[in-house]
Amino acid sequence: MTAAVVARPALDRPVxxxxxxxxxxxxxxxxRRPRTIIAIVLLSLVPVLIGVGTVIAxxxxxGPGGNGPGSLFTILIGNGFVLPVLSLTLLLAMLLPLLGxxxxxxxxxxxxxxxxxxxxxxxxxxxxxLLGVKAFGVGTVVxxxxxxxxxxxxxxxVILVGTDGxxxxxxxxxxxxxxxxxxxxxxxxVTFQVWAVAAIAxxxxxxxxxxxVVMAATLAGALVFAILTVIPQLDWMQPYLLTTGWxxxxxxxxxxxPWDGLIDSTLKAxxxxxxxxxxxxxxxxxxxx
Amino acid sequence: xxxxxxxxxxxxAAVAAPALAARTRGLRKTYGSTVAVDQVDLDVPDGAVLGxxxxxxxxxxxxxxxxxxxxxxxxxxxxxxxxxxxxGAQITLPHVGALVEGPxxxxxxxxxxxxRRIASAEPLMATSAIASSVDEALSRVGLSDAxxxxxxxxxxxxxxxxxxxxxxxxxxxxxxxxxxTNGLDPAGTREIRRVIAELHAAGTTVLVSSHLLAExxxxxxxxxxxxxxxxxxxxxxxELLEAGAPALIVSTPDVELSLDSLRDNGIAARSTEDxxxxxxxxxxxxxxxxxxxxxxxxxxxxxxxxTGLEELxxxxxEGETQ
Amino acid sequence: xxxxxxxxxxxxxxxxxxxxxLGVLAMPAGAGPAPVLPKVSAEELVQSVLxxxxxxxxxxxxxATNNLGLPSVPGLGQASRFLGNGTTNTQVWTDGxxxxxxxxxNSASExxxxxxxxxxxxxxxxxxxxxxxxxxxxxxxxxxPSSGEVATDPAQAAKQVIAxxxxxxxxxxxxxxxxxxxxxxxxxxxxxxxxxxxxxxxxIAVDAETKIPLQLSVLANGNAQPVGQIGFSKLEIxxxxxxxxxxxxxxxxxxxxxxxxKLAQKKPDAAKNLPQPKLVGTGWxxxxxxxxxxxxxxxxxxxxxxxxxxxxDPSKLLGQLGKRVSGPxxxxxxxxxxxxxxxxxxxxxxxVGAVPQQVLIDALASxx
Numbered sequence: 001m002t003a004a005v006v007a008r009p010a011l012d013r014p015v016x017x018x019x020x021x022x023x024x025x026x027x028x029x030x031x032r033r034p035r036t037i038i039a040i041v042l043l044s045l046v047p048v049l050i051g052v053g054t055v056i057a058x059x060x061x062x063g064p065g066g067n068g069p070g071s072l073f074t075i076l077i078g079n080g081f082v083l084p085v086l087s088l089t090l091l092l093a094m095l096l097p098l099l100g101x102x103x104x105x106x107x108x109x110x111x112x113x114x115x116x117x118x119x120x121x122x123x124x125x126x127x128x129x130l131l132g133v134k135a136f137g138v139g140t141v142v143x144x145x146x147x148x149x150x151x152x153x154x155x156x157x158v159i160l161v162g163t164d165g166x167x168x169x170x171x172x173x174x175x176x177x178x179x180x181x182x183x184x185x186x187x188x189x190v191t192f193q194v195w196a197v198a199a200i201a202x203x204x205x206x207x208x209x210x211x212x213v214v215m216a217a218t219l220a221g222a223l224v225f226a227i228l229t230v231i232p233q234l235d236w237m238q239p240y241l242l243t244t245g246w247x248x249x250x251x252x253x254x255x256x257x258p259w260d261g262l263i264d265s266t267l268k269a270x271x272x273x274x275x276x277x278x279x280x281x282x283x284x285x286x287x288x289x
Numbered sequence: 290x291x292x293x294x295x296x297x298x299x300x301x302a303a304v305a306a307p308a309l310a311a312r313t314r315g316l317r318k319t320y321g322s323t324v325a326v327d328q329v330d331l332d333v334p335d336g337a338v339l340g341x342x343x344x345x346x347x348x349x350x351x352x353x354x355x356x357x358x359x360x361x362x363x364x365x366x367x368x369x370x371x372x373x374x375x376x377g378a379q380i381t382l383p384h385v386g387a388l389v390e391g392p393x394x395x396x397x398x399x400x401x402x403x404x405r406r407i408a409s410a411e412p413l414m415a416t417s418a419i420a421s422s423v424d425e426a427l428s429r430v431g432l433s434d435a436x437x438x439x440x441x442x443x444x445x446x447x448x449x450x451x452x453x454x455x456x457x458x459x460x461x462x463x464x465x466x467x468x469x470t471n472g473l474d475p476a477g478t479r480e481i482r483r484v485i486a487e488l489h490a491a492g493t494t495v496l497v498s499s500h501l502l503a504e505x506x507x508x509x510x511x512x513x514x515x516x517x518x519x520x521x522x523x524x525x526x527x528e529l530l531e532a533g534a535p536a537l538i539v540s541t542p543d544v545e546l547s548l549d550s551l552r553d554n555g556i557a558a559r560s561t562e563d564x565x566x567x568x569x570x571x572x573x574x575x576x577x578x579x580x581x582x583x584x585x586x587x588x589x590x591x592x593x594x595x596t597g598l599e600e601l602x603x604x605x606x607e608g609e610t611q
Numbered sequence: 612x613x614x615x616x617x618x619x620x621x622x623x624x625x626x627x628x629x630x631x632x633l634g635v636l637a638m639p640a641g642a643g644p645a646p647v648l649p650k651v652s653a654e655e656l657v658q659s660v661l662x663x664x665x666x667x668x669x670x671x672x673x674x675a676t677n678n679l680g681l682p683s684v685p686g687l688g689q690a691s692r693f694l695g696n697g698t699t700n701t702q703v704w705t706d707g708x709x710x711x712x713x714x715x716x717n718s719a720s721e722x723x724x725x726x727x728x729x730x731x732x733x734x735x736x737x738x739x740x741x742x743x744x745x746x747x748x749x750x751x752x753x754x755x756p757s758s759g760e761v762a763t764d765p766a767q768a769a770k771q772v773i774a775x776x777x778x779x780x781x782x783x784x785x786x787x788x789x790x791x792x793x794x795x796x797x798x799x800x801x802x803x804x805x806x807x808x809x810x811x812x813x814x815i816a817v818d819a820e821t822k823i824p825l826q827l828s829v830l831a832n833g834n835a836q837p838v839g840q841i842g843f844s845k846l847e848i849x850x851x852x853x854x855x856x857x858x859x860x861x862x863x864x865x866x867x868x869x870x871x872x873k874l875a876q877k878k879p880d881a882a883k884n885l886p887q888p889k890l891v892g893t894g895w896x897x898x899x900x901x902x903x904x905x906x907x908x909x910x911x912x913x914x915x916x917x918x919x920x921x922x923x924d925p926s927k928l929l930g931q932l933g934k935r936v937s938g939p940x941x942x943x944x945x946x947x948x949x950x951x952x953x954x955x956x957x958x959x960x961x962x963v964g965a966v967p968q969q970v971l972i973d974a975l976a977s978x979x
Contacts, residue, residue, distance in 0.1 A: 008462060011370055014379035015412040025409035034397055079863075089719075115393025116406075119455065122357055122389070123410035124382035127618070167861040169721035170714065171734035171741065239637030247718045254714070254721060256855065258702065260672075260845070267636055275629035282622020286615050289359030361615055 019133075022125065026137040033106065039099050040145045046095075047087035047153030051080075051160050080157025081166035081179040082253065084150040088190050089249050091149060096142065096190065097222060098215070100198030103141040105214035107134040108205035108280070121289040131202075131281050138198045143191045150187045154180075168255040182252045189262060190249065196242060196269035199276025206283040242272050308335040309368070310463050310494035311356055316365035318351050325351045326518045329365070333463075333496055333511075338489050340505030340526070341498040342602065343515035349498040350390060352515070353467050356496075357387055370462055383412040387465040392452025396441035400432055400451050403440055407455045414459060426454040431480065445472040453484060464488055466497045470504055482508050502602050506530075514601060522601060529598040536594040537577055539565040543586035550584035551577070566594075645787045646794035648819050653782045656796055656817055658769035663822045668707035668851050671791065674844035675699045678836060679948040700844070710856035725858040732858035741860045743868045779803055779894025790816045790825040791846040808895035808965050809950055821848060831949045838949040891974040898964035898974035929955060940972050 009015075030036055088096075111117040120130060166179035174182065197218070204217045225243045228234050238244045245265025251258050311333040318326040326348040333339045341349050354360040355367055358375030367374040370381040394403040404423045408414050414422060427436045430450040435443065443451065449472060456464055466485070470478045485508045488495050499505055505512055506526065513523035522529060541547050541564045548565060551558045556577060558567045567577055574593070581588050676698045702714040715722040720737035733742040776782055785799040795816040802808050809831050816826040826842025860866050888901040933946035933955070943956035951965040954975065962971040 008460065009384070009413055011372075011380065011384055011462065015383045016379065017410050017412045017414070018416065021409050021416055025406050028402075029395070029398070029406055032398060032402065033395075079861075114395055115391065116395060117393075118359060118389060119393050119407055120410050121359060122382060122385070122387045123407065123412065124358075124378050125410050126379060167864075169716075169736040170723045171721075171732075171736065171861060171864070172859060173861050240633050250719050251716075254716060256852075258672075258716070264636060268633065271629040271632040271636065273629075274632070275626050278622045278625025278629065281625065282619050285618025285622070286361075288361070289354065289357075 016129070017123070017125065019129070022129070022133050023136055026133050027140060030103070030106075030137050030141055036103065036106075036141060039102065040141075040148055043091060043095060043099065043145050044148040044152040046091060047083050047149055048156050050087055050090070051083050051153070051156040055160050079167045080159075080161030081154070081174075081183070083157035083160075084153030084183045085186050085249065085253055087149050087153045088146065088186055089246075092190055092193065092246055092249060094222065096145065096194045097197040097218065099145050100138060100142050100194045101201040101215055101218035102211075103138045104134075104198045104201035104205045105211035107138055108202060108284070109208045109214050110205075110211045112209045113211065118289050127284045127287075128281065131277065131284055134202060135195075135199065135277060138202060139191065139195045142194045142198060143187070146187050146191045146194070150183050154183060166253075169250065169253045170255045172255050174255065182257075186249060186252050189252075189266065192266055193242070193246065193269050196272040196276070199273045199280070201276070203276045203279035203283065206280040206287065242268055245269075309333060310335045310337070310370060311496065312368040313352070313356070314366050316352065316355060316367065317363045318348075318355060318360065319363045324518055326355070326362075329515075329518070329520050331513055331520060332523065333494060335494055336489075336492055337511045338485060338495040338497065338509045339511040339513060340509035341496065341513050341515060342500070342502060342505050343498075344500055347500075347515040348518040349500075349515055350467055351518075353387075353389055353465055353496070353498060357382065357385065357389065357465065359389070379412075384462040385465065386456035386459065386461040386463075387467075388452045388456050388469060389465065389467045391468075391471070392448050392455070394440045394448070394451060397439060399437045399439055400443065400447075400454075401427065401436040403451065404455060404458065408458050411459055422458050426457045429457050429484070430454045446474060446477045449473055449477065450480065453481065457484070460491070461488075461493050463494045463496065466495065468498055468500070470499065470501070478504070502599065512598065514598070522598070526598075535569040537565075537567040537569060537574055538592050538594050539567060539577075539581065539588060540590040541565065541581070541586050541588050546584055547581055547586040547588075550580055550586070554580050556580065564589075646789055646819075648787045648794055648796060651784055651796060653784050653798060654769055654773050656784055656798060656822075657772055657782075659822045660817055660824065661768050661772070666705050666707060666823060667821055667848050668705060669846060669848045670704045670851055670855075671702070671843045671846040673701045673703055673841065675701070675841040676837065676839070678834070678838045679950060704851050704855050706851050706853070706856055712855050723858075725856060727857050730858075732860070734858070734860070734864070738865075739861070739863070740865045740867060741858075743860075743866055776800060779806055785814070787819070788816050790818075791843040793825060793846060794819045795825050802895040806895040807967065807970050809952070809967060810895060810965050816842065829950060834949060889977075891977055892964075892970075896964065896966045896970055898962050898966060898971055900974050900977065901961045903959040903961060936968075938972070940975055 108117065111120070117130075121127070125133070166174040166182065168174060200221070201214050201218050205211075205214045208214065222243075225241050228237055228241060229244060242265075245261060245268055248258075248261025248265050251261050309332050311331065313329050313331045316326055316329040316331070317324070329348070329352055331352065341352070343349050351360065355362050356369055356374065358367075358369070358378040361375065369377065370384060372381045374381070394400075395406075398406070401423055404426060405419060408419045408423055424433070424436075427433050430453050432447060432450055432454060435447060440448070440451070449469065453466075453469065456466070466481075469481045473481065482504075485495055485497060489510075497505075497508065509526050511524065512526045512529055514521050538561070539547065544560045544565060548558055548560060551565070551567065554576075556567060556572050557570060558565050560566075569577070574591075578588075578591055581591075700716065702716065704712040709726075710728050711726045713724040717737075720735070722736070723732075723734045725732045725734075729745060731742075731744045733744075734740070773782060780800050780802055782798065782800055785797045788795050788797050795818050798815045798817060799812050800815070801812040802810060811830045811832050811834075814826075814828040814830065814837075815824055816828075817823070818825050824842075825846065826840065828837040828842075829839040831838045888899050891898045891900050929944045929946075933944040933953070936943065936945040936954070941956040941958060941960065943954060943958075943960075945968060946953040946955070947968075951963065952968050952971055953961070953963040954968070954971045955961050956975070960975055962975050964971060964974070
């Protein structure tokens with residue numbers, strides 16, 4: 001008995017688990033979740049589908065210049081490096097934000113639902129740290145998915161079309177290295193945008209125990225944003241909407257690259273991220289465990 | 290008790306003798322207009338195994354959650370291991386193992402992976418010791434063979450034991466178990482009792498809640514009885530059990546004969562439904578038995594009335610659920 | 612309790628910072644305080660503008676904002692983005708020595724025009740086609756701000772210009788402004804009270820340093836916001852990368868050489884085939900009156916109003932754009948915008964001007 005008493009660590013100061021260990025543990029948990037893996041695999045099949053589809057369709061749909069996202073397909077023909085960017089553009093509209101929302105839903109609402117959030121709080125992991133770890137985990141999932149899409153897109157494009165370089169929308173040709181840098185930039189930029197959506201989802205996630213509520217709320221939010229974008233009377237709102245900046249992803253295909261839209265949208269995403277995490281923190285720090 | 294010897298210099302002067310592992314004063318928690326816990330003054334002596342006894346909905350879990358800083362009290366104060374809660378959570382909780390409201394694990398992870406995840410979050414766990422601590426905890430609860438199966442496939446008993454294993458990952462100063470035997474078969478219940486006894490022997494304070502008196506009686510040194518959100522009795526188990534006037538309950542068909550002979554010997558007794566109730570005032574149990582046997586009455590059973598706690602608990606649970 | 616409160620306070624502060632940040636981002640740029648510049652008279656300013664013979668080397672974004680109030684017309688393709696209410700961004704580069712580059716970005720495609728000194732390349736990404744034409748840039752794009760066509764003596768020219776304008780307008784330098792981050796003088800041209808026009812004033816921001824016009828705003832009566840504005844939203848003056856003024860067609864692009872026909876379609880030179888229009892009145896309330904052959908009725912309107920659209924059914928378009936009107940002077944369609952009115956009568960008479968309807972009717976009376 002006395003031996004046990006002596007072996008006890010002192011009880012006089014706060015002790016915390018190493019942050020790196022928490023982050024690694026979070027990633028281990030996320031990447032062992034079957035649906036995360038399935039979602040990432042499905043998303044990375046999208047560039048393959050687009051690439052093969054475009055090649056099969058050939059020049060059939062290369063009509064005289066519409067302005068919708070369809071005209072990106074035109075430049076894709078014979079231009080494999082466009083495939084990663086085009087895939088990310090299409091996925092950014094809905095599926096990547098949904099992946100972020102799903103991850104955010106599991107991060108707080110899901111853990112709460114399984115009773116495992118309480119286990120972390122008792123360990124204890126402070127609530128601010130908990131949120132930080134969760135935000136990191138969600139961001140990493142989004143990054144992995146985005147990078148996987150870009151990588152699969154790049155490989156598919158190179159196999160289908162070759163490595164002649166990236167023809168920009170501006171009409172000039174970029175070197176292989178330049179093209180890789182542009183794709184890398186797209187991955188980072190898209191990750192940050194989706195991370196901002198996920199932060200809002202994380203805030204919703206902090207309020208509920210039901211992951212499906214988070215998904216539904218995110219879908220509803222996406223729908224509302226889409227509606228707000230098309231109502232002309234509400235166009236004063238557009239600078240505030242995160243989604244309006246998403247068209248600037250195609251700017252990476254222009255040369256010289258116009259940074260304005262990309263930077264503006266990144267700053268906007270940073271604001272959304274801050275708002276989302278702040279609401280999540282306020283809720284988490286007042287929530288009963 | 291050797292409780293005072295457990296106080297170390299590091300704990301500080303905040304804890305007065307006798308040392309308390311946990312203490313609440315005027316604790317109150319309301320959810321809207323519902324009062325979950327009211328005026329709870331709970332003392333958990335250091336080194337004790339305190340049973341928190343109360344019917345379902347009596348406020349046991351809410352009190353435990355406030356002790357652990359999971360829930361903010363509406364009023365009153367909480368002190369855990371000498372530090373106020375929830376402010377001192379980062380100081381005290383690393384030394385506390387708790388299993389609250391059933392085990393919480395991820396169904397798609399194996400038992401081992403689930404424990405690893407919890408171990409990673411434990412501040413006092415050395416990173417290099419995670420694997421061995423997890424193995425040891427699993428073997429202590431007898432789950433070594435099922436460690437790599439998914440939690441989804443565990444039986445209720447296995448889930449409960451995995452929960453217990455998460456508490457045993459580290460040596461603790463205080464272990465809190467909320468209804469640990471829920472859903473367990475008798476063998477599982479014995480297992481839990483053994484673990485509690487081991488913890489007690491190692492000097493760990495244990496706070497265990499239950500709605501079953503027998504479980505508390507079997508494992509605890511101290512008891513606190515909760516009813517409708519308030520503590521109605523607390524103290525050492527032995528004292529509470531012995532409280533009240535001692536008496537014997539005699540089961541016999543020959544009530545008249547027995548009553549007469551007892552009264553002839555100056556022993557106070559009255560008839561009950563199926564026998565006699567004999568108060569042991571100015572007499573002793575052997576003497577009563579002797580008188581009864583000599584009277585020639587047919588005695589089926591004589592037992593000591595469990596006063597105090599049992600009586601109290603019977604009163605509390607009557608009309609609650611049954 | 613305090614932990615709970617601190618969490619709420621931190622959360623609220625974060626939300627506030629985020630919302631403020633969004634507000635700052637959404638705010639239009641260049642709304643800063645007016646810069647302090649040395650006083651200058653309108654005449655001096657016009658003179659120095661005329662002295663500036665050529666544009667310096669620059670890179671910029673030209674933003675055109677349209678609040679004309681034209682009804683939106685579907686099916687106009689590329690042209691519709693300049694016609695409908697809204698904002699259009701065009702990127703321009705010039706090396707200051709005649710070479711230039713214009714980029715018209717769309718959400719998913721881009722048109723790039725490069726003049727490398729000898730050849731104009733016009734690349735359209737949505738059909739991967741390059742039009743190549745040897746010759747001056749002005750031929751391909753007359754709208755481009757060009758240089759060197761000003762009278763020989765700037766001081767003299769300035770006087771002439773001011774004198775000409777002053778007949779019907781007041782000209783003054785009305786303070787200063789910041790346009791695209793640069794300090795500029797604001798020159799205001801306002802119609803004299805006798806002018807029967809819909810316009811209130813025209814404001815031109817002139818860069819204080821280089822004296823190039825940075826922004827042109829047209830303001831109409833009864834509207835605080837400019838009904839039309841074109842100007843730099845971003846401007847960077849300095850030497851540009853020479854690579855910008857070269858163009859190599861991508862490997863698999865379709866190259867159309869010397870095909871002036873396609874480029875001509877972009878220009879409103881269909882007007883050449885029409886009878887010479889007649890101007891009625893002077894100054895701000897000048898009305899352009901024309902008598903069209905009956906078959907060309909629709910095209911006449913197109914020429915006057917829509918600057919280079921593609922082929923479409925004119926009468927259908929008129930029905931969409933305007934409303935049917937009639938009076939003792941005849942019957943036809945009236946197209947009204949914030950800055951002007953057009954009357955297209957069934958008998959082929961057309962009148963257009965920055966004036967209310969009555970002025971058009973008066974002008975029409977002078978043409979039989």
